[in-house]
Amino acid sequence: MKDMAYTALNTALDYGATFCEVRVIRSKRQGINVKNELVEELIDRVEEGIGIRVISNGSWGFAGTSFLDRENIIKTAKKAVDTARASSLTKKRNVDLSPAKKIIATWENPININPFDISLDKKVSLLIEATRIMTRVKDVKIAEGSMDFWETEKLFVNSEGTEIFQHIIESGGGICAYGIREGDVQRRSYPNSFGGQYETSGYELIEGMKLLDNAQRIAEEASALLDAPECPSMVTTLILDGSQVALQVHESIGHPTELDRILGMEASYAGTSFISVNDRNRLKYGSKIMNITADATLPNGLGSFGYDDEGIPAQRVDIIRDGILVGFLTNRETAYILGETSNGTCRADGWKNMPLIRMTNINLEPGIGTLEDLIKDTEEGIFMSTNKSWSIDDKRLNFQFGLEIAWEIKNGRLTRILKNPNYTGITLEFWDSLDAVCGPSEWKIWGVPNCGKGQPGQLAHVGHGTSPARFRNVRVGVK
Amino acid sequence: MYLESLNYIIDKAKGMDVECFVTSNRRILTRFANSYIHQNVSVDELELSIRVILDGKTGKVSINQLSKDVLDSSLKRAVEIAKITPPDPEYFGLPTPVPVTLKRGYFQKIEPEILAREVKEFINATDNLNASGALEVNNITMAIANSNGISIEDNLSIVSLEAVVQDGDSSGYVYAMEESLEDINFVSLAKIASDKARKGHNPIEISPGYYTVVLEPQAVGTLISFLGLMGFGAKQFEEKRSFLVGKLGEKITSEVINIWDYPSHPKAISLPFDFEGLPRKDVVLIDRGVAKNLVYDFKYAKKAGKESTGNALPQPNTDGPLPFNLTLLPGSSSLEEMINSTKRGILVTRFHYTNIVDPIKTIITGMTRDGTFLIEDGEITTPVKNMRFTQSILDALNSVEFIGRELFRAGEHFIFPTLVPALKIDRFQFTGVTR
Numbered sequence: 001m002k003d004m005a006y007t008a009l010n011t012a013l014d015y016g017a018t019f020c021e022v023r024v025i026r027s028k029r030q031g032i033n034v035k036n037e038l039v040e041e042l043i044d045r046v047e048e049g050i051g052i053r054v055i056s057n058g059s060w061g062f063a064g065t066s067f068l069d070r071e072n073i074i075k076t077a078k079k080a081v082d083t084a085r086a087s088s089l090t091k092k093r094n095v096d097l098s099p100a101k102k103i104i105a106t107w108e109n110p111i112n113i114n115p116f117d118i119s120l121d122k123k124v125s126l127l128i129e130a131t132r133i134m135t136r137v138k139d140v141k142i143a144e145g146s147m148d149f150w151e152t153e154k155l156f157v158n159s160e161g162t163e164i165f166q167h168i169i170e171s172g173g174g175i176c177a178y179g180i181r182e183g184d185v186q187r188r189s190y191p192n193s194f195g196g197q198y199e200t201s202g203y204e205l206i207e208g209m210k211l212l213d214n215a216q217r218i219a220e221e222a223s224a225l226l227d228a229p230e231c232p233s234m235v236t237t238l239i240l241d242g243s244q245v246a247l248q249v250h251e252s253i254g255h256p257t258e259l260d261r262i263l264g265m266e267a268s269y270a271g272t273s274f275i276s277v278n279d280r281n282r283l284k285y286g287s288k289i290m291n292i293t294a295d296a297t298l299p300n301g302l303g304s305f306g307y308d309d310e311g312i313p314a315q316r317v318d319i320i321r322d323g324i325l326v327g328f329l330t331n332r333e334t335a336y337i338l339g340e341t342s343n344g345t346c347r348a349d350g351w352k353n354m355p356l357i358r359m360t361n362i363n364l365e366p367g368i369g370t371l372e373d374l375i376k377d378t379e380e381g382i383f384m385s386t387n388k389s390w391s392i393d394d395k396r397l398n399f400q401f402g403l404e405i406a407w408e409i410k411n412g413r414l415t416r417i418l419k420n421p422n423y424t425g426i427t428l429e430f431w432d433s434l435d436a437v438c439g440p441s442e443w444k445i446w447g448v449p450n451c452g453k454g455q456p457g458q459l460a461h462v463g464h465g466t467s468p469a470r471f472r473n474v475r476v477g478v479k
Numbered sequence: 480m481y482l483e484s485l486n487y488i489i490d491k492a493k494g495m496d497v498e499c500f501v502t503s504n505r506r507i508l509t510r511f512a513n514s515y516i517h518q519n520v521s522v523d524e525l526e527l528s529i530r531v532i533l534d535g536k537t538g539k540v541s542i543n544q545l546s547k548d549v550l551d552s553s554l555k556r557a558v559e560i561a562k563i564t565p566p567d568p569e570y571f572g573l574p575t576p577v578p579v580t581l582k583r584g585y586f587q588k589i590e591p592e593i594l595a596r597e598v599k600e601f602i603n604a605t606d607n608l609n610a611s612g613a614l615e616v617n618n619i620t621m622a623i624a625n626s627n628g629i630s631i632e633d634n635l636s637i638v639s640l641e642a643v644v645q646d647g648d649s650s651g652y653v654y655a656m657e658e659s660l661e662d663i664n665f666v667s668l669a670k671i672a673s674d675k676a677r678k679g680h681n682p683i684e685i686s687p688g689y690y691t692v693v694l695e696p697q698a699v700g701t702l703i704s705f706l707g708l709m710g711f712g713a714k715q716f717e718e719k720r721s722f723l724v725g726k727l728g729e730k731i732t733s734e735v736i737n738i739w740d741y742p743s744h745p746k747a748i749s750l751p752f753d754f755e756g757l758p759r760k761d762v763v764l765i766d767r768g769v770a771k772n773l774v775y776d777f778k779y780a781k782k783a784g785k786e787s788t789g790n791a792l793p794q795p796n797t798d799g800p801l802p803f804n805l806t807l808l809p810g811s812s813s814l815e816e817m818i819n820s821t822k823r824g825i826l827v828t829r830f831h832y833t834n835i836v837d838p839i840k841t842i843i844t845g846m847t848r849d850g851t852f853l854i855e856d857g858e859i860t861t862p863v864k865n866m867r868f869t870q871s872i873l874d875a876l877n878s879v880e881f882i883g884r885e886l887f888r889a890g891e892h893f894i895f896p897t898l899v900p901a902l903k904i905d906r907f908q909f910t911g912v913t914r
Contacts, residue, residue, distance in 0.1 A: 041795050047543040064522040066543040086591035087516040180719050265512045267611035268643040352522045389834040393846040398913035455613040478910050
């Protein structure tokens with residue numbers, strides 16, 4: 001790997017790059033999808049490649065290839081420089097980078113059980129058994145289970161002398177049941193939707209989920225939803241489970257506080273942000289109990305790492321403190337504009353993409369009490385669980401989320417199940433209505449393995465530490 | 480180009496059912512924001528998949544290297560996986576060759592400087608407005624071979640420009656996709672987006688509710704592309720997750736609506752075979768409002784006693800067959816006629832961040848973006864703030880009043896671009912408005 005990296009680095013510099021960074025990546029992925037006791041898809045992917053990012057003529061260029069012979073690496077390094085020179089045809093000012101320390105390091109995430117050491121047979125058997133339990137429940141016509149594992153070896157070198165090797169193992173899995181009756185399909189997932197829970201952990205994550213212990217319950221809920229009344233349309237008190245608070249944080253706090261979006265760099269695709277650079281330390285984002293951190297140092301978070309893809313160490317920074325916006329997610333290019341140093345959020349999807357500002361673990365810091373306490377403390381309202389759909393406008397203000405299941409709250413108790421729940425709101429008003437966040441015992445880092453951004457489209461693995469939270473005067477049941 | 484590697488694997492796996500395919504892409508994407516190129520990516524990538532089936536048990540591996548050592552070890556791994564995977568009782572074997580007329584498309588010349596010059600031309604033509612977007616060239620090769628004798632390879636260039644031009648609080652949008660860079664008129668597109676941006680200042684807020692809407696093609700593309708994901712596939716239908724369950728042969732939209740999966744349409748951009756190497760066929764999905772057909776891959780065609788329509792994704796997969804070249808057939812109206820005939824309504828340029836709310840009822844939600852205007856007494860009178868819609872697609876297609884006469888390629892699509900005209904829809908629900 002080192003030979004490849006330094007061949008690329010030296011070629012780019014000799015060819016006229018004024019700055020160069022190289023990532024050589026080897027990765028493997030195993031994915032298992034089981035449906036109704038049959039293996040529907042088994043993914044076994046191994047890939048390697050090199051990504052070379054340079055500044056030449058004051059502009060960025062990037063080239064990547066999976067053909068790793070010396071001749072092709074040299075050709076690709078020159079192509080990166082040629083691409084940067086082409087970029088400079090429209091240059092307004094030179095790209096400047098905030099300073100970064102020279103680092104020589106290796107890092108790997110702690111795991112207990114390497115998931116690639118566990119036999120495929122064992123994994124498949126577990127999922128088959130989970131789907132068998134679920135399909136025994138009335139009206140559950142489809143039961144699915146999945147697992148995903150990634151192992152990534154990444155060597156990063158740059159022209160400032162930094163050399164970092166990282167070895168990261170990630171795991172994920174979950175189950176879901178579909179209750180189906182003519183004209184109605186209702187889904188319940190565990191422990192989360194869209195594949196379940198994901199962490200920078202080993203197979204211990206799968207073992208800890210207790211998928212078999214929860215299969216019957218979620219299947220029964222999927223079945224019960226078919227007979228449940230629709231979530232009524234009204235304005236009410238809303239309690240969200242931790243996994244949905246995670247997605248709410250993701251869409252209405254994580255993305256709008258990315259400084260590249262704020263500066264217009266994502267305008268044509270995912271959009272911009274309602275926040276401006278001048279809003280820092282001024283904008284009231286939400287109620288006083290709202291504290292948001294970006295923390296890539298958390299053990300097991302899906303957005304955790306040792307160093308980002310610019311060689312900046314993982315950090316914990318405040319984004320919102322006591323309801324006031326105090327920070328942005330930055331990289332070296334955007335931090336320079338603020339006269340600061342990067343807070344280490346620049347990452348790329350594999351070897352073939354240019355790194356962008358990506359969320360790390362963006363967390364709503366815990367408050368006090370349990371979910372049970374919170375429901376007891378709520379006279380009337382709705383408790384919603386497990387995301388089903390999401391949508392937010394191009395400035396990250398107007399959002400609407402659909403969830404799998406809801407329960408009506410009456411006099412501090414959960415009562416009847418409601419189907420097709422959803423809620424809508426405006427970001428700042430919604431967070432201002434936050435009046436309770438559950439405590440550390442309910443707090444968990446939810447992994448989001450499919451955060452989309454950029455062109456060409458990149459998927460990032462990010463996390464959100466959250467616990468259930470309560471919001472007042474929320475519009476629910478949009479029909 | 481890649482068949483040699485694929486046939487090497489087929490030969491090595493003699494006696495087994497084996498299928499392999501390569502997709503490769505030489506790509507440059509030149510991205511601009513704040514009227515300069517800020518990201519510029521040039522990548523050569525490849526994926527080779529080997530699928531081995533032993534007594535109905537499937538093992539599949541994917542790699543991105545072509546050396547014989549890697550091919551040998553990957554085949555071995557696929558066999559090992561197949562040995563420990565439970566059998567699929569619905570395995571019908573691999574398809575046999577069916578004649579395919581190859582496209583043999585030429586490859587677009589791909590150099591960063593060529594793309595940068597075109598982007599510069601676009602930026603200059605916006606007359607100092609704030610231009611953002613991406614110009615992308617994909618030179619794609621797809622090759623498939625299997626142990627039943629399918630051995631096929633073809634290539635395709637896809638060139639696309641997506642751009643937003645901002646003028647303070649207002650923005651305009653353009654999208655173009657062609658097979659050749661020469662077919663994109665950058666100056667003309669810049670003028671269209673700039674003109675719309677200049678007209679969008681000081682938007683007013685109007686109340687959510689039901690409105691007549693005139694949807695420009697990019698907005699229609701979102702509706703039709705999402706409809707394509709929710710029900711035309713034979714697997715979705717079998718699993719009763721399709722909106723078409725119990726409705727095949729019934730009228731489900733206005734009779735002016737005709738939707739095909741239409742790879743042979745002159746404006747379609749497509750490869751002539753699917754991920755099983757079978758020819759892509761035209762399929763009438765909705766004929767004068769009546770739900771007619773589903774799309775099939777080899778397995779689901781066998782189950783239904785039909786022939787594959789050439790709609791296979793890489794096998795095996797969780798989605799089943801899906802339409803690749805959705806086309807809403809054109810009508811006879813112009814956009815001007817749609818606007819002029821509207822007493823009070825909303826003109827929508829495009830939708831943003833759309834997602835499925837209820838797939839059985841075909842309800843989706845999303846926001847308007849980059850040009851939303853109020854129409855009053857047949858004229859565009861004022862820009863309005865972006866609005867959230869929550870709407871059943873089939874209900875919308877049931878209240879279509881006018882269909883545009885020209886087809887456009889839509890930016891929001893699955894696999895290959897959706898072809899759509901503009902639409903005027905009598906009743907369309909907006910459920911919120913942004914600040």
